Amino acid sequence: MVLIALVFVVIGVVFAGIGIGVARSSRRFEATAARARATVTDVRSRAVGRGGGGGGLIWIPVVRFETPDGRTVDAEAGGGTNVKQWEPGQSLDVSYDPANPADVRVPGSGGGLIQAVFIGIGVLFALLGLLLVALSVAIG
């Protein structure tokens, strides 16, 4: 019983850790990112999981924009969504890393929900594990 409880706690800590790590990384990126007005040149889909789309599709916009120093960036904007929100020709605001303009993201798309889900599952598992530990100690 205690062993199972500890497994729950470990799984919970790992999930929550991943969620917190990704959230911190996103926050760091947004704090230093530059902004640009981009044009969607393509929208690509990517299957989630094995089996060619059995787990659904992620839609990723391909954008083109110019940096203040005159470079043209074409890139898949990270943080795709499972709903096709973009069409070629559409304009949208993007964030990019000034030191590596190929790292482009669409502010507010995708990532936040995934981080919340990871942290939520992690906290749930950890609490469940701690509850099981407390129960097994109380029982004997």
Place this chain on the structure above:
Amino acid sequence: MDYTLRRIGPAAVLPGAILLVALGLSLAGAIPIPPEVILVLLALALYQGLQRTLVLRVDADGIRLGRGVMYEYGAARTLRTGVPWEHVREVVAGPGEVGVRLKEGAPLPDGARSMVSDPGRPDVLAPDLRVAVPGRFDRAELEAAVAAHGPGVPVTDLNRA
């Protein structure tokens, strides 16, 4: 005349090799899995393996660069950049590497994740548009295939700039 270059690595042949052994054991009656099932899995593994071995292909459609495999969205994906001839400015070849430079304004090719075009440094190759080639790479065959399918597209030295 097409030119195809493949790299045979453990990741490509291991699943097939394991299934081949399983097929032998199944035929010998040592394992209770029908050989037909193993044959189908073997065919799938060989097909998958073959897909992952592609390093470079030059044909009527354009140029494909096999950039390996990455794990993303819960699955292993084969990274392959495909550039149609209408977007190829030149093919560059150097010791151990082949790349493609695009015409101005060309869109991000299929399979490429990003490219940054700097008008002050037009000869810089985007990482997704270059690939390391094994020692068997034959520049003369590459040039012949490019001449056959992409008339007017030059093959230049990678270190020219």
